[in-house]
Amino acid sequence: MEIGYNYLPADTLVDVANPFLAELAQVTGETTNLTGPDGLDMVYVARFVAPEFIPIHMSIGSRIPLYCTGSGRAYLSALPAADAGQILEDSERQAHTRHTLTELTDILREIEASQQRGYALNAEELFLGDMSIAAPILGSQGLPVAAVHGVVPSSRWTLEEAERKLAPAVIECARAIRASIRTL
Template structure:
């Protein structure tokens, strides 16, 4: 949680992830600090001063200055002598692009995203679970203005999204329980489910129906239906969803017309994804 000084500066702390089974003999704290600063820019996608980066990251100013200098020297950051602000450089895109190129599921399933887009005439997305968030790793947009709300790399809380629920409902009970514990159930829109009890009920519906629907819970004006994608050993590895506008669709119409498409496409994608054994 941000303290009062951080709130006044208008900066966000980066997302935190639990460290599991860390061997301190091998763990490099200097790399952690560097990545923490990069994560700070991800949480605050705008130019920031040294003081703002220090405040948001929790590092003292001396450590922050050294990290910023190093990242600038390595061309991961740029610096304005006029405003004294730092910004991410274009080079930081290399890491994300390398991940997408190295993920065989992204390329192998893209024709199915195209097929779902052709059949629905709406935006189709491929997402993975990362921590308690889903992250968009591939998409085929519709011609609707709604397409601009999400880009590849966008993160959203899994509990409030159809693809997040499609994945959560098909994880092992212990993993789902851990996700429920780490989800803060903060309202993103007036329609967001904000209690554990409601979400558990929704996940049970997903298991029973084979698909999830979220109505304006993560973005106003957006109705999404999603189905899980199963990989090697029948473990859920991703979800595919169709996002439609409330201007043209109702929940009932989405369930009747778009959910069958996404369930069929997810089955086809699962056959492809099951051929790849990932770490």
Template sequence: MPSAKPIAAAPARRRRKPAPGLESPLFMASVAKCFQVLEALNAAGRAVALTELAALARLDRSAVQRITHTLRALGYLRQHPLTRAFTLSGRMLEFGHTVLATDRLREKASPHLEALNRKTGETVNLTEMEGPEIVYVVRFPSLHAVSVDLHVGSRLPVYCSAGGRAMLSRLDEAEAMAMLGAVRRTPMTKRTVTDLPGLRAALARARELGYALNDQEAFVGDISIAAALTNRAGEPVGAINIAVPSPRWELAEVLRRLVPQLLKTAREINRELADL
């Protein structure tokens, strides 16, 4: 077995307002700790021994010991018989499968996204907004080499992603700005817009044009355009986007060749969503 990676020092964190529900008497801290352990193990992406897992989850070792024992007994964790390191078990796959199988938006949008992927030869995604993040629920990869390797389940901040801005642009402006004002906005590249006036302007442009643009704000070398998907009430339920690498695409070509196809596909999906 390869030697374990050293435990990285925990980065300093600014104090933030508690997320909605954390201060409710209904909130169960023990359940929250369980998910801290699962999220830490998922983020590590490898087998992790108990002491390191406690550090990654920012929890007391004895608490993590009880949590991992329970999860292993229930079949949600595996433990190596020699190293005693933990990994997520295959049983966790059942949750992801159910999430995807019961997502009506994914069902309606997937054929259209596959067709768009074939026409453009570029990466096409469906994202949904969950709190301050977007999550990828469908991904048809490019036929060419790409600079960003994301997958179904990947998450990005809503403020600096094209999909997030597309969805925010379909909300009431005050509501969208309140959401942006409540989250910590850390630059992901030198181009990331994080100030509220700049984000307000970006949402106004997306509202006017019908699509949002992200020019290397989330990842260096990645240009992304996105259009919102809405329900019958006009509320955003998701966004579709096309992502291309800047070494192969000039921004002007993205706007000229890909935006019309993106908007056409969004209109087709939205017509079907109106029947739901």
């Protein structure tokens, strides 16, 4: 934990992203997060919790799998296909809910759709009642360095509403963070 707490203040990406994440949370009224890759997982590095908190608590440092989460798929969608495929093959693709995609071809199809849309989806694949819309944050080399995602509960949102209302704001947040990183 000490290493993790020392890392967070030193990470420029978190400092740059925080105002944009806060604005996204304010505009959408929902929880927003920044996650970064670590092996086969994404790790929460920043989080702004909405007033109507979702009962799933993901603290800073929590890990989620790349293959079945919005932020993981957003990150994978911006990698070269061979790299994304290798990560998926190396992943232990287990079902967390009845909605979790575990077949490699199904996940690859969803990642391809994410590339075309510019954002990734997660509809109750990791936790029941939890949906997310995520976009990759690209570094100066055009490769992903992190992902931003908004989380919405299925009790208040449909996936279609989340795509229509939340996706544009999430994409804009990711682009703003990327632009700010380039100025550093």
